[in-house]
Amino acid sequence: MSVLVDALRPEDVERCAELEQVLFPGDDPWSADAFRSELASPHNHYVAARDDDGRLIGYAGLARLGTGVHPESEVHTIGVDPGLRQRGIGGALLGELLRVADAWGGPVFLEVRTDNDAAIALYRREGFEIVGTRKRYYQPSGADAYTMCRPDRREEPRP
Numbered sequence: 001m002s003v004l005v006d007a008l009r010p011e012d013v014e015r016c017a018e019l020e021q022v023l024f025p026g027d028d029p030w031s032a033d034a035f036r037s038e039l040a041s042p043h044n045h046y047v048a049a050r051d052d053d054g055r056l057i058g059y060a061g062l063a064r065l066g067t068g069v070h071p072e073s074e075v076h077t078i079g080v081d082p083g084l085r086q087r088g089i090g091g092a093l094l095g096e097l098l099r100v101a102d103a104w105g106g107p108v109f110l111e112v113r114t115d116n117d118a119a120i121a122l123y124r125r126e127g128f129e130i131v132g133t134r135k136r137y138y139q140p141s142g143a144d145a146y147t148m149c150r151p152d153r154r155e156e157p158r159p
């Protein structure tokens with residue numbers, strides 16, 4: 001199976017909401033309307049992963065925050081169809097978000113459940129480090145979150 005990564009579109013939101021129910025049960029999964037509103041924001045960048053038949057098999061979104069002088073970004077969501085994990089799809093989606101975040105400039109932040117080993121490993125692989133813990137961040141589950149940050153690539157010392 002080949003995977004295409006392109007823009008998430010308004011016609012994808014129902015499928016996103018369907019996947020959310022499976023990926024984030026107990027953590028207030030996003031509705032189709034929530035995705036519509038995310039897509040409508042000019043400060044957000046959303047990407048989709050599609051299979052050979054064009055079916056949506058993953059999605060991810062980034063928000064631009066901060067000011068023009070001190071920009072920063074936040075990964076809002078990322079998810080891959082449970083039947084298609086560990087094939088590089090999540091990495092490809094995150095890689096596309098980070099390419100855009102680096103073009104905007106500034107550090108990239110995100111929250112992740114402290115028990116989400118797969119996502120934490122993915123984020124670490126892409127240069128994120130844990131910078132804090134937010135107690136009972138997820139509702140209604142009450143699960144804790146780590147805040148992770150990937151520093152501004154422009155501030156890294158040159159080799």
Ligand SMILES: CC(C)(COP(=O)(O)OP(=O)(O)OC[C@H]1O[C@@H](n2cnc3c(N)ncnc32)[C@H](O)[C@@H]1OP(=O)(O)O)[C@@H](O)C(=O)NCCC(=O)NCCS
Nearest residue numbers: 023078079080085086087088089090091112118119121122
């Ligand atoms: C996190 C998630 C998006 C990863 O998607 P994926 O397509 O399986 O990821 P990839 O195949 O691209 O894997 C990339 C890296 O993630 C890490 N990873 C992925 N699944 C893992 C697992 N089950 N255990 C440990 N590490 C894992 C590895 O570091 C892997 O790199 P490697 O292949 O070089 O070892 C996917 O597990 C998912 O949708 N989870 C549910 C939704 C979710 O929790 N989203 C994050 C919210 S903060």
